Amino acid sequence: MTTVDTARLREPSKEELLESYRVMRTIREFEDRLHVEFATGEIPGFVHLYAGEEAIAAGVCAHLNEDDYIASTHRGHGHCIAKGCDVKAMMKEIYGKKDGLCHGKGGSMHIADLDKGMLGANGIVGGGPPLVCGVGLSAKVRGTKQVGVAFTGDGGSNQGTFLESLNLAAVWNLPCVFVVENNGYAESTSTNFSTRGIDIAKRADGFGMPGVVVDGHDFFAVYEAAGEAIRRAREGGGPSLIECKVNRYYGHFEGDAQTYRAPNEVENIRRERDCLDMFARRVTDAGLIERSELEQIDEEVRALIDEAVEEAKAAPEPGQADLLSDVYVSY
Amino acid sequence: MSAGITVGVVANPASGRDIRRLVAGASVFDNAEKGNMVRRLMTGLGAAGVDRVLMMPAGDGIAESLTRNLRGRTGALREQPLPELEFVAMPVRNDAGDTVRAVAEMRERDVAAIAVLGGDGTHRLVARHCADVPLCALSTGTNNAFPEMREATVAGLATGLVATGQVERREALRREKVLRVGVNGAARYDCALIDVAVTRERWTGARALWHAGEISEVFVSFARPNAVGLSSIAGLLDPISRSESCGMHLRLTAPEEADAVLRVPLAPGLIVPVGVEEARRMYPGEAFPVEADGCTLALDGEREIELGPGDRAEVRLEVDGPLTIDVDAVMELAARRGLLNGM
Incomplete structure (x- = not known):
């Protein structure tokens, strides 16, 4: 008899489903609103929006405890929200305000909240995986049963840091999960031009860990695969890789003209594969959740984002004194 | 051209x-x-x-x-x-x-x-x-x-x-052969070539089926004892060739409650005990209703159809595949x- 654990992963309860919907809706509203607000020129720096990919952050983070860690990418708002970071403090951070999550010093691309196990968005493509190897080693040595999840893109998966991390996590049998959000483009370069016909999931085999591909628009597919991978990591089974095939709704960054995309590419996906629409249809068809319960969440989230933007705009800027705080060196 | x-x-x-x-x-x-x-x-x-x-x-x-x-x-x-x-x-x-x-x-x-x-x-x-x-x-x-x-x-x-x-x-x-799946009156809603399974899992999730304990019924068009997957349950019980004009319908139960228990290679690297409560041959055209709410139908080993309240499904074997x-x-x-x- 095999030793494979076939105990079924518990299906999400109604409350958990509602919470996952709220997470996905919050990410969507947050990003859609930033898409509008960024165009006004009020937001400093760059923003890279996560809209369209919400099912991945929500489906993965639904299995994580507060003391588990995630390492994010330059497209990090969704991961932040799904890991439980304060949405209003996030918005202030993106506006560069003093009361922001990182006192306005990180902005969109370096937003972090260590108290929530969010190791940070990361301007370095492929910068997250080595961080979760560190988290994984710490958890393993201390025997804490914590898990580290690194989100990476298809572009990041070609970085040496990603491949070295797979190797390190495999040889040390670390409690890590590598989630590749393959949205088809590394900035503007199609994945078909940047990889020579080798699946990203297949790379896991080469390092001695399981690799699996799921539909990144399908919350339930991500939820199940992530649940198994995280359970495996937590129980000492070692690392694994999940490649999520997905589409981003906006450009690589706000302002990207996206001339590299096919006409109607995004419209078709929005119409047929939208993660929120599919989720809503399935949970209501199943008779588990009423449409009105979802609409109530939509309303609450809209109000939350309205307030977050309003408060962020009104929040104080950092002053001169803040220049010398939160730095490693005393001047 | x-x-x-x-x-x-x-x-x-x-x-x-x-x-x-x-x-x-x-x-x-x-x-x-x-x-x-x-x-x-x-x-x-x-x-x-x-x-x-x-x-x-x-x-x-x-x-x-x-x-x-x-x-x-x-x-x-x-x-x-x-x-x-x-x-x-x-x-x-x-x-x-x-x-x-x-x-x-x-x-x-x-x-x-x-x-x-x-x-x-x-x-x-x-x-x-x-x-x-x-x-x-x-x-x-x-x-x-x-x-x-x-x-x-x-x-x-x-x-x-x-x-x-x-x-x-x-x-x-x-x-x-082919197993035609009808849903809510659409007799040719979908099909399977080897097996249809009724599983108590509510969501199609990551698609593949490997929790034997959640499967309540299996329909197979043919069954080889040397197969891997769901059809091997029937294959180990009573093999049916690709050319025979029949299939098999099985009702499964927990191994500890079953008269017949088989160790089944359900997926590569996965052998699990499966309890069989009832097995009978299916003949072409005979409709088998699926009575289930909050379950999914898996076609050829992949969860494909979520059935909610009021949904009615049936499975029949046909020889026009x-x-x-x-x-x-x-x-x-x-x-x-x-x-x-x-x-």
Whole structure:
């Protein structure tokens, strides 16, 4: 008899489903609103929006405890929200305000909240995986049963840091999960031009860990695969890789003209594969959740984002004194 | 467009990479190898005299691997006659619709056969839309009952011999059985080629089925004891060949409550005890209602249809499934008749 654990992963309860919907809706509203607000020129720096990919952050983070860690990418708002970071403090951070999550010093691309196990968005493509190897080693040595999840893109998966991390996590049998959000483009370069016909999931085999591909628009597919991978990591089974095939709704960054995309590419996906629409249809068809319960969440989230933007705009800027705080060196 | 004999090729970029890699110990069947397989298939087709290959333009590396492989031919390999390669002119959406659109175009273009590289799920999809175009069923995974794991070069030869009429269809083809699934009155809502399972899992989730404890019923069109997957339950109990005009319906229960318990290879690397409460043969046309709420129907090992309150499903066995090329039979005939003799 095999030793494979076939105990079924518990299906999400109604409350958990509602919470996952709220997470996905919050990410969507947050990003859609930033898409509008960024165009006004009020937001400093760059923003890279996560809209369209919400099912991945929500489906993965639904299995994580507060003391588990995630390492994010330059497209990090969704991961932040799904890991439980304060949405209003996030918005202030993106506006560069003093009361922001990182006192306005990180902005969109370096937003972090260590108290929530969010190791940070990361301007370095492929910068997250080595961080979760560190988290994984710490958890393993201390025997804490914590898990580290690194989100990476298809572009990041070609970085040496990603491949070295797979190797390190495999040889040390670390409690890590590598989630590749393959949205088809590394900035503007199609994945078909940047990889020579080798699946990203297949790379896991080469390092001695399981690799699996799921539909990144399908919350339930991500939820199940992530649940198994995280359970495996937590129980000492070692690392694994999940490649999520997905589409981003906006450009690589706000302002990207996206001339590299096919006409109607995004419209078709929005119409047929939208993660929120599919989720809503399935949970209501199943008779588990009423449409009105979802609409109530939509309303609450809209109000939350309205307030977050309003408060962020009104929040104080950092002053001169803040220049010398939160730095490693005393001047 | 030049006249001549055309064979279609559908290579599914999404097969061979589901959650069984994580939970059961299967490995990823990479797309570069699928591209290589198509090249080897083309060698067999070319040797048998096929003029043209009309291929689904799959993304994710298959076409790239194939064109790289073709470009890289040197020496003796370059001397081998190969069919012209043409990709179906269609937008690629990277979903099941790609296969449906490609097969429709292949039928329109009167292909003599379609070679399918994929798992049970890919074959199920092609079978729904290919009418009587014969299929050469090639496995690109580790968990398949319908397609065969065999060398593409030989499969290409056999397909080519049939496509060019050197071996007659009546000698080479077999008519497969099919399990038709009706949902809420639509009798042909979907189909399966080997098995339909009713599972108490509410969501299609990561698709593949491997929790034996949640499966309440299984319908199989044929059952081999040496198979891996759901059909092996029936195969270990009472084997049914591909050609017999019957299938089997099983009701499962917890092993500790069952009279008959079998150790079943449910997925690669996964052998689990399965309790059988009742097993009976299914005959063509007989409808078996599925009474279930909050469950999913798995077709050929993948959860596909979520059933909610009020949904009604039924399963029936039919003997009008797709035509497939019996590669072993064709190669036997080729040897006996000397079809491949000479330079």
